[in-house]
Amino acid sequence: MSTVLEAKHINKYFKKPVLFHVLKDINFKINKGEFTSIMGKSGCGKSTLLYILSTMDTDYEGELYLNNELVTNNTRDQLSYIRNKHIGFVFQFHYLLSEFSVLENVMLPAKKLGEKSFEEIEHDAMQKLSILHIDHLAKKRASRISGGEKQRVAIARALINNPSIIMGDEPTGNLDSHNSDNVFNIFKQLSDEQGLSLLIVTHDEDFAKRTNRIITMEDGKIIS
Amino acid sequence: MTNWNVILNIAKTHLLTKIKQTATAALGVTFGIGAYITLVSFMTGLNSMLDDLILNQTPHIHIYNEIEPSKKQPVATYDAFKNSFNVVHSIKPKFSQKKIHNALPIINYLKKDENVKGAIPQIKSSIFYIAGPIELGGNLTGIQPLDEAKLFNFNDYVVEGSTQKLHNTENGILLGAGVAKKMSLTVGDRVQISTIKGDIFPLKIVGIYQSGIADIDAIQSFANLKTVQRILGEAENYITDINVKLHNIDVALPMAQQIEQQFNLTAIDINTANAQFETGTTIRNLITYAVSVTLLIVAGFGIYNILNMLIYEKMNDIAILKATGFSGKDVQYIFMSQAIIIGLVGGLIGLLIGLIFTNIINTIPFETEALPTVETYPINFNGWFYIIGITFAMISTFLAGYLPSKKAKKIDPVTIIRGQ
Numbered sequence: 001m002s003t004v005l006e007a008k009h010i011n012k013y014f015k016k017p018v019l020f021h022v023l024k025d026i027n028f029k030i031n032k033g034e035f036t037s038i039m040g041k042s043g044c045g046k047s048t049l050l051y052i053l054s055t056m057d058t059d060y061e062g063e064l065y066l067n068n069e070l071v072t073n074n075t076r077d078q079l080s081y082i083r084n085k086h087i088g089f090v091f092q093f094h095y096l097l098s099e100f101s102v103l104e105n106v107m108l109p110a111k112k113l114g115e116k117s118f119e120e121i122e123h124d125a126m127q128k129l130s131i132l133h134i135d136h137l138a139k140k141r142a143s144r145i146s147g148g149e150k151q152r153v154a155i156a157r158a159l160i161n162n163p164s165i166i167m168g169d170e171p172t173g174n175l176d177s178h179n180s181d182n183v184f185n186i187f188k189q190l191s192d193e194q195g196l197s198l199l200i201v202t203h204d205e206d207f208a209k210r211t212n213r214i215i216t217m218e219d220g221k222i223i224s
Numbered sequence: 225m226t227n228w229n230v231i232l233n234i235a236k237t238h239l240l241t242k243i244k245q246t247a248t249a250a251l252g253v254t255f256g257i258g259a260y261i262t263l264v265s266f267m268t269g270l271n272s273m274l275d276d277l278i279l280n281q282t283p284h285i286h287i288y289n290e291i292e293p294s295k296k297q298p299v300a301t302y303d304a305f306k307n308s309f310n311v312v313h314s315i316k317p318k319f320s321q322k323k324i325h326n327a328l329p330i331i332n333y334l335k336k337d338e339n340v341k342g343a344i345p346q347i348k349s350s351i352f353y354i355a356g357p358i359e360l361g362g363n364l365t366g367i368q369p370l371d372e373a374k375l376f377n378f379n380d381y382v383v384e385g386s387t388q389k390l391h392n393t394e395n396g397i398l399l400g401a402g403v404a405k406k407m408s409l410t411v412g413d414r415v416q417i418s419t420i421k422g423d424i425f426p427l428k429i430v431g432i433y434q435s436g437i438a439d440i441d442a443i444q445s446f447a448n449l450k451t452v453q454r455i456l457g458e459a460e461n462y463i464t465d466i467n468v469k470l471h472n473i474d475v476a477l478p479m480a481q482q483i484e485q486q487f488n489l490t491a492i493d494i495n496t497a498n499a500q501f502e503t504g505t506t507i508r509n510l511i512t513y514a515v516s517v518t519l520l521i522v523a524g525f526g527i528y529n530i531l532n533m534l535i536y537e538k539m540n541d542i543a544i545l546k547a548t549g550f551s552g553k554d555v556q557y558i559f560m561s562q563a564i565i566i567g568l569v570g571g572l573i574g575l576l577i578g579l580i581f582t583n584i585i586n587t588i589p590f591e592t593e594a595l596p597t598v599e600t601y602p603i604n605f606n607g608w609f610y611i612i613g614i615t616f617a618m619i620s621t622f623l624a625g626y627l628p629s630k631k632a633k634k635i636d637p638v639t640i641i642r643g644q
């Protein structure tokens with residue numbers, strides 16, 4: 001089993017308003033194809049950890065490996081490229097570009113990567129949309145669709161560059177149970193059928209139980 | 225690795241969804257550039273019109289005999305007082321003639337110079353116009369009418385009659401417009417003039433002269449060179465002034481200095497004589513650029529404002545772009561290109577408006593006594609103004625876009641995402 005993501009002795013401090021040791025010696029590995037959830041009380045540092053793992057936050061101690069390569073201390077431009085190519089991120093609040101169409105939103109990271117022609121990207125994007133059963137929304141403005149649909153578009157966007165890992169920070173936290181189920185089923189399907197690695201922060205006990213593995217955090221430490 | 229297609233597409237979408245604000249910002253640039261083109265074309269048109277007026281009608285070098293005190297007083301030549309300190313009270317001008325000695329050979333000499341387009345003689349004399357018991361003081365200048373017309377556009381000043389008629393009429397006179405009005409005389413009438421010595425001559429009015437400057441028109445008249453020589457009782461070689469026109473005005477100063485030395489005469493070049501016109505040109509240019517730069521700074525603030533507002537509104541977009549792999553530079557380019565698009569579109573429309581405006585101004589009638597040859601407002605159509613204008617617009621929008629886009633580049637996506 002190859003490792004997709006590895007954290008070694010990660011520590012983080014917030015210096016303002018008072019010095020606060022928010023992450024305390026975090027160590028874990030995510031294997032390829034594994035569907036992992038992170039649980040823990042509000043304020044225990046789940047989001048903070050996820051921002052570090054997603055390379056957006058560089059202000060930490062310790063080492064972070066992606067596909068067995070050290071990414072800690074890479075330049076900002078290198079990290080941008082890594083996020084673009086290897087990491088798909090799904091937020092609690094959908095975060096689509098509201099003035100663009102659904103299709104354009106999904107295509108954007110692939111256009112930035114610039115490895116494929118416009119036609120290929122468009123074809124890929126339509127394919128991702130149909131996996132998520134929202135291909136009929138492709139031409140709609142992103143601001144004109146429902147919350148559950150937006151979250152599915154965000155997942156399609158996270159998938160577009162076929163990343164090594166998908167990270168989600170309470171992606172179902174803002175959805176009703178029907179839509180939550182729907183999103184969970186999509187993740188599960190991607191994990192089972194396409195061997196995708198997933199790391200999802202959640203509050204939802206039922207959601208977590210159905211994943212391969214649960215990481216539990218408390219006060220900035222991993223306890224199980 | 226910058227993918228301009230994506231960046232420009234995002235910039236375009238931002239601008240189009242905020243079309244009103246975009247248009248307002250672009251309009252600011254349009255006004256700035258339109259005003260610049262209009263002002264600079266009009267002002268430089270005015271400048272070159274005034275310059276042409278001076279250049280065409282003023283001799284490039286004016287040669288005459290200045291009445292002045294001797295530079296070296298006689299006492300200084302006396303050996304006995306060589307080592308003493310001499311004080312001379314109430315120095316009088318040296319006795320000399322107004323006449324230029326050897327004027328005709330000098331004129332011939334000048335005409336042979338390859339820099340010289342023409343050199344023509346004049347006689348300046350003081351006379352009185354006599355109307356019944358009234359004597360009006362005035363100047364009568366003897367000229368060669370056809371040469372004056374050819375070299376110095378003298379025809380522009382003859383409002384009635386013609387130089388040709390003066391040339392053909394031996395006892396003719398071109399009477400100053402002010403004199404004619406005062407004495408109720410018109411073309412075809414006779415006027416009597418009296419010399420300082422008291423001799424009276426009747427002359428036939430063949431035309432009216434008007435320079436546009438009332439003080440001059442109230443005293444100045446012209447007659448043929450020979451007529452004035454006869455009135456003054458002088459010989460045919462009596463000449464008081466020589467006016468020189470050059471092919472290239474730049475040699476006026478060195479040539480004037482050389483003439484002064486060689487012939488021991490006073491020679492004034494056009495630049496020395498008209499230094500104040502240079503100042504006028506400079507000030508008009510200064511005003512043009514001050515106004516245009518002010519307008520563009522205002523336009524720049526407009527762009528700065530809209531970009532700041534846009535970046536504030538698009539915080540979430542910026543965060544998501546950065547989270548999905550766009551670099552800080554990409555985000556900066558997105559907003560920079562918006563500023564540049566606003567500047568380019570606004571600037572180009574400004575150039576067009578400037579072109580339309582100047583064309584309209586160019587057809588507006590502008591008639592003034594002072595400038596008899598000018599019929600409409602002068603406009604200088606010059607491609608350089610358009611190049612400078614668009615460069616100006618691009619630089620000011622670039623500066624206005626730089627600071628906000630720099631801010632967008634530095635936005636930390638984590639802060640934004642956490643803030644939700």
Ligand SMILES: Nc1ncnc2c1ncn2[C@@H]1O[C@H](COP(=O)(O)OP(=O)(O)O)[C@@H](O)[C@H]1O
Nearest residue numbers: 014016017022041042043044045046047048049
């Ligand atoms: N920018 C910050 N400055 C200081 N403290 C912060 C900042 N962001 C988060 N925190 C604190 O860090 C802790 C962990 O926050 P977070 O990772 O968002 O928790 P979780 O996602 O598990 O609810 C909380 O106590 C929070 O108040």
Ligand SMILES: [Mg+2]
Nearest residue numbers: 046047048169
């Ligand atoms: Mg959180």
